[in-house]
Amino acid sequence: MSHFVLTCTGCDAEHTVTMRVLECSACGCPLRIDYRGAGPAGAPMQVPLRRPAAALTLGEGNTPSIAMPAAGIAAGVEQLYGKLEFSNPTGSFKDRGSAMMMSALVEHGVGEVVEDSSGNAGASVSAYAARAGISAHVFAPDSTPKAKLRQISVYGATLHTIEGPREEAAAAAIRFAESRNVVYASHALSPFFLEGMKSFAYEVSEQFPGRMPDHVVFPVGNGSLLIGAYMGFEALAERGRLSRTPALHAVQAEAAAPVAAAFYDQPWIKAEGARTVAGGISVAEPPQLHRMVQALRATGGSAATVGDDDILRWQRLLAEREGIFAESSAAAAFAGLEALATRGIISPGDAVLAPVTGFGLKESPAAQG
């Protein structure tokens, strides 16, 4: 008897724990993990693993939060902090999710997986698969920066580059998984991957013991960090370990803004040929759209869209003024913060935190504009 079940986020139907089901068989919505018992000892917060002490780790998490005074002034807020998620072992926040998902896959005896990614998740899954001795197939758009494609291959995953937009890579991965009967370890759908993201919230609560940030501003594509952080803050609140959940905000590129549109009850259709330098957050049809909007609304947050010029301007500003080399998708959060401050949604006196989700080293020089 497992100490958790998989519950549908749409209709609350319960599903037996397996690594092969990612969506509700009744309504098609994504699944979440619901704890039903104390679970094994050894982890301060509950985790969906039978043997947490034996979980895979490459040293992910425990990333520093640093003050960013110059960026704060430029964005229009007095207190700005960056949580350096690019300090994770493969250079992006995805490692939190990969560690948990791959640990669960090991517990379930899975020996081969398929994943699709715009780059960072693919590299992360490839690294943890290497560590676990699991074979990995990673499907990525052929427009992915070369440094990211190379990183996926370096760890030993089989790389499949797919022509066309991000969605084509996802479709190809699903076809491959079905035809070969291989587990589809989707970072966008796996409830285990999302569960791994909760540690972001746990660390924020430890790093800001006196005064929690009033706002956390996320760059959002599939939204795993936003949703995972929300779940983490909720878990802390349920245990009485958090006085207040920060307002969570989503920033998207103008070319791929379904979450921002949904938040403002606007229709959104991907424009033909629309592209953004922020490939890491270029997701036209995120499967967890509704959960993201719910997280924004429940916390009193909001959404913003930003253009490539502003993204690249912030990427330069973070490097030249703060000494932080963020990838363009990560810089988008700061451009979005500036927009939210300009609109008065975030006030000058508010304390703001933004994750720096990925390392600029992962992008080819062309992305620098």
Place this chain on the structure above:
Amino acid sequence: MSHFVLTCTGCDAEHTVTMRVLECSACGCPLRIDYRGAGPAGAPMQVPLRRPAAALTLGEGNTPSIAMPAAGIAAGVEQLYGKLEFSNPTGSFKDRGSAMMMSALVEHGVGEVVEDSSGNAGASVSAYAARAGISAHVFAPDSTPKAKLRQISVYGATLHTIEGPREEAAAAAIRFAESRNVVYASHALSPFFLEGMKSFAYEVSEQFPGRMPDHVVFPVGNGSLLIGAYMGFEALAERGRLSRTPALHAVQAEAAAPVAAAFYDQPWIKAEGARTVAGGISVAEPPQLHRMVQALRATGGSAATVGDDDILRWQRLLAEREGIFAESSAAAAFAGLEALATRGIISPGDAVLAPVTGFGLKESPAAQG
């Protein structure tokens, strides 16, 4: 009155603290920092800063140490740990030294610096200079991987690429500093930079409270991490906070092995045209040679040289078996460990730690062989 002085490592002559003197005026040897009083409160261990609480930080240090069982088996030791120094904010261990050196430069009101580097130190100094609002000139060999050259520029430093081997870049930096009367902030010579490296030892003692590693194996070029770690272990031992200092070992590339030669009392002359993929440790005339040999001998350590084939084999092994993408200079330490275990200098039952000094993302694909 400063709470520390600069003491010559050769003749023990004392020098007034300034950012412009890097070598003893009497004998030409490098300087070290000697504490003469309790110093300001706020830091658990002494630091050469007047205001430690105001020190520059980009979140450097506190890097994870992880078990590397597959690499241990391949190297011939049962317990192998990697300390992931590439998790530092610019992707290499240099950030420990840059944070301390640039903090001291800020305290001394320095507004412009010159540095020479094979890449990592240049990027690190460039990032901390950006954070400090200090103008930086970085001199690097034109053979430096493009990703490293780009990273130096991204943070805003003025990049000067110099034809020829590493030594030419150093000579050009010194000429530039003298002709412009700019501070030469040499990571190879600055006693402040070395002082910043001591935190590596402090963290090791905290991360291995039960049993310290028997050996720490360093990839060595200018040797700042080796020397700094040695000083850190010594400082802990003086305070009674360390039962035993691990044996410290130096690994060098065959093409640039002055430290290994000196350790074994062999002559060493750089072979005409000799090169290595491990550019980060390719230093023909390290100014702190004697201190390195002293650290090896005092701790019961040793030295080894490794060829490019073994370096590249270990780079692949770490990625494909451990999920760790090390740059080639970092992989050299593991190749050296294998050599030391083969020679019986390190025994199968010994616990070994090696820093993974730099991120593989910093190298161009060509370096992968």
